[in-house]
Amino acid sequence: MISQIIIKAVNRVIEAIEEIGVEYAIFGGLALQVWKRLRSTLDVDIIVITRKEDIDFLMDTILKKGLRLDREKARVNLGEIILIKFIYSDEESLLDIKVDIAVASGDFLEQVVHNRVKLNVFGINTVSYTHLRAHETSLHLVCRL
Numbered sequence: 001m002i003s004q005i006i007i008k009a010v011n012r013v014i015e016a017i018e019e020i021g022v023e024y025a026i027f028g029g030l031a032l033q034v035w036k037r038l039r040s041t042l043d044v045d046i047i048v049i050t051r052k053e054d055i056d057f058l059m060d061t062i063l064k065k066g067l068r069l070d071r072e073k074a075r076v077n078l079g080e081i082i083l084i085k086f087i088y089s090d091e092e093s094l095l096d097i098k099v100d101i102a103v104a105s106g107d108f109l110e111q112v113v114h115n116r117v118k119l120n121v122f123g124i125n126t127v128s129y130t131h132l133r134a135h136e137t138s139l140h141l142v143c144r145l
Helices: 004-018 029-034 053-062 107-114 128-136
Strands: 021-025 043-049 075-077 081-089 097-104 117-119 123-128
Touching: 004 021, 004 043, 004 053, 004 081, 004 097, 021 107, 029 043, 043 107, 053 081, 053 097, 097 107
Parallel strands: 021 123, 043 097
Antiparallel strands: 021 043, 075 081, 081 097, 117 123
16 A cells, blocks of 8 residues: 555656656655665656756646645755655655655766666666665665665
8 A cells, every 4th residue: 555655656746857858766765665665665766867957847847746845855965966855655655755866966876867767667767676685875865775
């Protein structure tokens, strides 16, 4: 049941991202599950490539899909990454799913998105498993194994 709610959240966000033509990839625990490396997750992590001046447009587009901003920390600047924190509320189950959008800038993060792999498991783009395993540093958090 929870996995279905997470997929609903992913689909809403991806619909918004694809409407505006932004490149993206799923990372974090959901990407690990796609690669058959099971790890429990209750959130969605998506990395996108967009210009900093287009972040507000991206946020507005996602908000129109029924998500809301996390009031405590809606936008966090982490240097090469600007993290935008949303919440998807499932009306049937009353569960809230956290959705983190990492806006990428810099060569490393753009390469992560460009090397994504389209998989038919959920019909989503995920970062390559090589990037999930090889590229986590204190500066470039991609996924914890």
